[in-house]
Amino acid sequence: xxxxxxxxxxxxxxxxxxxxxxxxxxxxxxPLYLILHYTAA
Numbered sequence: 001x002x003x004x005x006x007x008x009x010x011x012x013x014x015x016x017x018x019x020x021x022x023x024x025x026x027x028x029x030x031p032l033y034l035i036l037h038y039t040a041a
Contacts, residue, residue: 002013010017 003017004011
């Protein structure tokens with residue numbers, strides 16, 4: 001299978017790849033933690 005991008009659209013073997021919506025959408029996010037990672041140079 002050959003993948004490419006044409007006009008911002010994913011193509012698979014020259015045809016547009018099918019769009020499948022994620023079932024994990026629509027709800028408001030309520031994070032429990034905020035993790036900050038700092039690396040000093």
